[in-house]
Amino acid sequence: MTVATGRSLRSSAELIRAEEPVLAHNYHPLPVVVSRAEGAWVQDVEGRRYLDMLAGYSALNFGHRHPALVAAAHRQLDELTLTSRAFHNDRLAHFAESLAALTGLDMVLPMNTGAEAVESGIKVARKWAYDVKGVAPDRATIVVAADNFHGRTTTIVSFSTDETARAGFGPFTPGFRVVPYNDLAALEAAVDETTAAVLIEPIQGEAGVVIPDDGYLRGVRELTRRAGCLFMADEIQSGLGRTGRTLAVEHEGVVPDVLLLGKALGGGIVPVSAVVARREVLGVLGPGEHGSTFGGNPLAAAVGSAVVELLGTGEFQRRAEESGVLLREGLTALLGKGVRGFRARGLWAGVDIDPAIGTGRAISESLMREGVLVKDTHGSTIRLAPPLTITEEDLHTALAALEKVLDQGPR
Structure with missing residues (x-):
């Protein structure tokens, strides 16, 4: 199913192709076309939902459309x-x-x-x-x-x-x-x-x-x-x-x-x-x-x-600190299972994936297919920076998706 975007009905693939000749190529985005969002979740033009674990590089600390x-x-x-x-x-x-x-x-x-x-x-x-x-x-x-x-x-x-x-x-x-x-x-x-x-x-x-x-x-x-x-x-x-x-x-x-x-x-x-x-x-x-x-x-x-x-109010600082404990615990459980190491403070983590499994870009694309959006930095490192409003359940969803992607082996 496609939904109206602007003045036309266009699929994600069509919109991505439409950008190619008219947009400067200074970014290499993941192939997802977001049309709606709320809280920690976004939706593409076909109606698929994704958990946003990047939050606009921290621009969306309070989630989408607080x-x-x-x-x-x-x-x-x-x-x-x-x-x-x-x-x-x-x-x-x-x-x-x-x-x-x-x-x-x-x-x-x-x-x-x-x-x-x-x-x-x-x-x-x-x-x-x-x-x-x-x-x-x-x-x-x-x-x-x-x-x-x-x-x-x-x-x-x-x-x-x-x-x-x-x-x-x-x-x-x-x-x-x-x-x-x-x-x-x-x-x-x-x-x-x-x-x-x-x-x-x-x-x-x-x-x-x-x-x-x-x-x-x-x-x-x-x-x-x-x-x-x-x-x-x-x-x-x-x-x-x-x-x-x-x-x-x-x-x-x-x-x-x-x-x-x-x-x-x-x-x-x-x-x-x-x-x-x-x-x-x-x-x-x-x-x-x-x-x-x-x-x-x-x-x-x-x-x-x-x-x-x-x-x-201090609420969001507390949420980042408390949810950050869950994030670190989840990443610690993945050490040696595809995660070589990580650095985390609050709701912010750099995760080093075993290069034998894939580059950071490849892992990001695989997570996208599982309904989770992250972004690579350098080499095989990905970063996690979800909205500070993310729920415990959603955080576990993201960590489970990462575990599943790592279990799939090299790509």
């Missing part, structure tokens, strides 16, 4: 959607106040996408280095970690170590030093008087949910404080409940100088991102030095405020 978030968007759509920052709007102050309070920081720079938040954070760190730290003009450096993923703009891929992201896009932006992740000695050796900031992911998501050793984040915090540079934490994937805390840095009791947020901040409804920082850091920006037509728009502010309100 009622409170949809209601907030509907209310705002009836009032005002965009003014640009040429004028004030009646939603922005509350959004900024509530987000600053949630994170324990002072000021908010609203943007749209995660990559925009990272680019904005880089600009702010450099401006701070020149205006406050006294670094000589055009000499500021930022130290980053190998195997990072912060986005795909030209500047950001300049300090990526992933050749797929870099190759063919030079010349690259200077001013970055790359050190191994989870290596405080290497980080300390790279920091000097020109260092504006250390930019890291508290957990490296795209690399396969790589969790640093206990004490690493505290070490980064102490090192940057001693060196007189900023600690800039990219929590675009790890933040807003995913790891069982509002922020992943909270697992070590750390407060960064600059926090980069996105994905889940828009509730899976609109793109919303933000740089959140101490006043003396974000305060370096003046009118005309940075901006965004859509950043801080009333619709985004209304949805973002509703997201912050949900997180303020």
